[in-house]
């Protein structure tokens with residue numbers, strides 16, 4: 001028999017200035033207090049959410065081809081689907097993974113931060129902040145099933161999870177490579193990395209923009225486990241099964257205790273961080289670097 005649940009979506013989620021939602025992409029949303037959905041399979045155009053066979057677990061799959069770049073739309077859909085899972089108290093854990101072969105996520109969508117106007121940069125950056133805050137402070141257990149390349153913002157997204165399983169394929173790499181693009185990882189990207197791999201390793205990785213192949217990523221502690229490619233999702237699900245044995249309230253309070261001070265660092269100066277980002281990214285020299293990087297990516301094929 002199909003399992004169904006009523007999921008309440010707070011109307012305030014619809015009122016956030018950055019959440020210029022495209023109704024066509026989010027067919028399940030209605031601007032009323034709540035909406036009834038089937039937990040068999042839901043989601044939106046770029047984010048698919050499927051309950052796993054184990055009770056209380058969902059798999060969230062990003063499908064924004066070709067490279068799962070974190071466009072404004074993808075970020076918006078991610079946050080809304082996460083909120084939906086959090087509001088449905090039947091879910092306790094989520095596996096985050098990708099539908100793009102060989103790529104977990106290419107990170108921030110460079111077309112959102114290149115050649116646009118300051119108002120767009122501000123709106124986009126607010127959505128990036130929101131994605132990080134929501135994932136980093138989520139009460140749910142989050143496990144990243146990293147089934148492909150995972151640079152920059154893709155790495156950040158996986159670092160917000162409680163555990164990372166990566167495909168043991170030397171073609172893939174993970175890391176915060178911002179300096180290679182001539183840009184700077186913001187302090188909260190840096191803090192998330194430091195909390196995961198420590199200060200010295202982060203200092204080196206961030207300055208050099210290191211992208212770690214799986215074996216090195218495991219050594220440095222950027223991922224927790226390597227498995228053959230076809231076992232990434234199943235391993236993530238079995239990790240979640242272990243975590244589910246811990247009483248939720250104790251685990252959630254512990255997670256919050258560990259992470260809140262870092263999140264507060266951004267919460268206290270969100271607007272200032274947006275202004276810094278807009279003025280940094282609007283510089284001619286930075287725009288030139290980004291244009292060159294994008295052109296190189298596009299030429300790669302030709």
Ligand SMILES: CC/C=C\C/C=C\C/C=C\CC/C=C/CC(=O)SCCNC(=O)CCNC(=O)[C@H](O)C(C)(C)COP(=O)(O)OP(=O)(O)OC[C@H]1O[C@@H](n2cnc3c(N)ncnc32)[C@H](O)[C@@H]1OP(=O)(O)O
Pocket residue numbers: 066067069103105106107108109110111149151152153154177178181183184185186276277280281294297298299300301
């Ligand atoms: C003092 C200052 C203080 C504070 C500063 C304040 C603020 C900080 C400022 C800025 C911080 C901004 C933070 C940014 C973080 C990011 O995430 S930046 C994005 C970084 N991402 C990357 O470097 C990845 C680039 N992509 C790749 O390496 C490869 O594409 C990838 C390995 C993912 C896949 O390779 P492959 O399968 O071969 O695919 P292609 O390379 O051929 O790509 C296919 C098409 O996709 C386009 N594309 C790739 N990545 C992106 C992207 N991130 N955004 C947009 N588009 C992308 C690529 O151009 C191809 O397009 P085409 O088909 O040619 O049109």
